Amino acid sequence: MHRYWIALNNIPGLGPTRIKRLADAFGSPKGALEAPAALMLEKKLIPPSSAAAFRDKERLLAEADAQIEKCRGADVSILIQTDGGYPMYLKEIFAPPPVLYVRGDLSALSGHALAVVGTRRPTSYGVSCTRSLTAELCKSAVIVSGLAVGVDTAAHERCLELGGKTVAVLGCGIDRVYPPENKGLAKRICEHGALVSEFPPGTIPEAYNFPRRNRVISGISCGVIVVEAGERSGALITASYALEQNRIVFAVPGPIDSPMSMGTFKLIKDGAVPIRSSSDVFEHISAASFAPLLTAPPQSIRSEPPPMLPENEIAVWDVLSNDPQRVDTISETSGVDIPQLLAILLNLELKGFVTQIGGQQFRRALS
Numbered sequence: 001m002h003r004y005w006i007a008l009n010n011i012p013g014l015g016p017t018r019i020k021r022l023a024d025a026f027g028s029p030k031g032a033l034e035a036p037a038a039l040m041l042e043k044k045l046i047p048p049s050s051a052a053a054f055r056d057k058e059r060l061l062a063e064a065d066a067q068i069e070k071c072r073g074a075d076v077s078i079l080i081q082t083d084g085g086y087p088m089y090l091k092e093i094f095a096p097p098p099v100l101y102v103r104g105d106l107s108a109l110s111g112h113a114l115a116v117v118g119t120r121r122p123t124s125y126g127v128s129c130t131r132s133l134t135a136e137l138c139k140s141a142v143i144v145s146g147l148a149v150g151v152d153t154a155a156h157e158r159c160l161e162l163g164g165k166t167v168a169v170l171g172c173g174i175d176r177v178y179p180p181e182n183k184g185l186a187k188r189i190c191e192h193g194a195l196v197s198e199f200p201p202g203t204i205p206e207a208y209n210f211p212r213r214n215r216v217i218s219g220i221s222c223g224v225i226v227v228e229a230g231e232r233s234g235a236l237i238t239a240s241y242a243l244e245q246n247r248i249v250f251a252v253p254g255p256i257d258s259p260m261s262m263g264t265f266k267l268i269k270d271g272a273v274p275i276r277s278s279s280d281v282f283e284h285i286s287a288a289s290f291a292p293l294l295t296a297p298p299q300s301i302r303s304e305p306p307p308m309l310p311e312n313e314i315a316v317w318d319v320l321s322n323d324p325q326r327v328d329t330i331s332e333t334s335g336v337d338i339p340q341l342l343a344i345l346l347n348l349e350l351k352g353f354v355t356q357i358g359g360q361q362f363r364r365a366l367s
Contacts, residue, residue, distance in 0.1 A: 002099075004029035005080045006064040007057075009099040010200050013050040015212070016095040021045055029098070033057055067201065076174055076201070077102040085109060093219045093245045097198035101174035104194035108165045113142040114281070115217050115242075117235040118151025118227035119260050126228035126260060129252050130154040133225065136278035138164030142193070144221050146171070146213060147182055151227050151235070160188055167220065170197040171213035172205035196220075211237050218242035223285055225250040225275070229263025236263050239272065248284055250275045283355050283365075309353075312336070316344045317353060317364070324361035 008019045008029050022032035022045055032040075037054040040046045046054065053060060071078055079086045079100040087109045090096050102109065114137055118126060134143055134155045143159040145152040147168040159166040168189050172178050174197045177186045189195060198216060199209060214237045218224050224242040226249065229235040239249045251272040254261030268274050273284050309317065319325075319333045327345070331338050345362055348354035355365045 001029070001082070002068065002078060002080055003061055003064040004033055005098045006067055006078065006200075007033055007060040009198075010060065010063060010067070011050050011053045013047045016097050016198070018046065019098045020095040023098075033060065070201065071101065071174075074175065075103065077106055079109075087113075087220045089113065089222055090216065090219045093215075096219065097216060099198065099200075101197045101199075101201065102194050103174055104190040105165070105192070106194065108142055108167050108194040109196070109220070111142045111165065112140075113144045113167065113221045115144040115221040115224040115238065116151070116155035116227065117145055117214075117217065117224065117238050119229050119233050119235065119263075120148050120150035120152075121230075121260070122150045122154065122228050123254075123258060123260055125254065125258075126151060126252075127154050130227045131158045133227070133252070133275075133278060134158040134164075135162055137225075137281065138162055138166070142167055144169065144217055146210075146217055146234075146238075147178070147186060147189075147195075148234075149179055149181070153182060153185065156185060156189060160192055163192075166193040168193070168195050169213050169217045169220070170195060170199070170205075171209040173197060173199050173201040173203035175201045176203070176205065178205035210234060214238040215241045218247055219245055221247065223248040223250060223281065225252070225281070226264055226267055226272070227252045228254055228258075228260040229267075230259055231262045231266070233263045236267070239267055248273060250281060250284070252276075309348075309351075312340075313344055313348055316341065317348060320354065320362060320364045322363060324363045326361055330362065 008014060023029050025045055026032040026035050037051045041051055079102060081091060081096055085106045116130060116134055130151050131154055135158055137143060138159040143155055143164060143166045145155045145168060147170060156166050156168060166189055174195060177183045186195060214234060218238050218241040224239055224247055226235045226239055242249050249267060249272040251264040251267040251274060253274050254264055275281055316334050316336060319330055327338060327341060331341050345354055349356060353365050354362050356362050
């Protein structure tokens with residue numbers, strides 16, 4: 001099965017969305033490769049520029065087989081979506097990459113992950129924030145970034161310094177490193193994490209590859225942290241993909257007169273969660289999707305009733321626990337109707353005794 005996915009992935013002009021449509025239309029990647037190119041064109045499933053490749057199917061499969069052998073010899077793993085090692089969060093997005101090339105520790109892709117991204121030209125403040133946040137988060141999560149200079153490099157390096165696992169997603173083939181000055185860092189990541197690419201080996205780092213790279217960064221992760229970003233930073237593209245993928249976007253507030261704060265200011269204005277430390281991240285990550293982060297937070301969950309609360313608020317607080325619960329569940333358990341319950345939860349949240357996780361889910365707040 002791998003050879004058919006690889007063959008489709010190697011065809012210029014096809015991306016994950018078109019490959020998904022082809023596989024869906026013809027039942028499998030094998031069915032897509034065996035279908036007449038004229039039919040694909042008629043159904044507008046492929047661009048005219050890709051038609052010639054489909055007319056030479058034997059060559060496509062021979063190249064896929066050669067690529068498999070070459071990767072095996074270079075210690076590069078090839079994953080398709082049905083493989084156990086394919087990242088769990090990435091499977092959830094629309095049209096996941098049909099093929100991933102991985103060099104390094106495959107187990108780094110099976111853990112819960114957070115992306116830390118930002119500008120290639122961070123200020124000293126941005127580097128300091130990146131290192132501080134990464135030091136806290138890498139104790140509980142795999143740190144994902146894009147191997148770029150600046151914030152990405154600072155996040156990868158700090159994670160490695162502390163013995164954490166980190167994943168770098170590339171905008172080129174797995175057999176290349178971009179930027180070239182990060183070759184040493186890429187080697188260390190392979191030893192204590194993984195390099196990942198959806199592009200066939202040999203792919204050069206063209207500018208149009210990097211939005212796809214950013215889509216994978218957010219897709220692998222359950223949340224994206226933007227440290228510093230200018231108005232046109234690529235980190236904002238990653239944040240945009242994260243929102244499309246139903247991920248939580250976090251942004252570090254910066255000095256209002258810094259150009260590198262313009263992007264993060266816009267993200268916060270548009271609804272990103274402002275953070276100062278890992279505890280802010282822990283409070284907003286869903287327990288259902290990211291339980292390991294909540295097993296050892298830097299502060300404990302309240303277990304004793306808050307003092308001097310009205311009886312109706314204590315009644316609601318009593319039915320809450322460490323795990324998020326939906327409003328309708330809380331209403332049913334407490335016997336409080338939803339309109340009144342929402343007012344009580346708002347009061348408890350303003351007093352700091354309850355935290356809203358999102359999707360109208362609430363739990364007891366950190367003490």
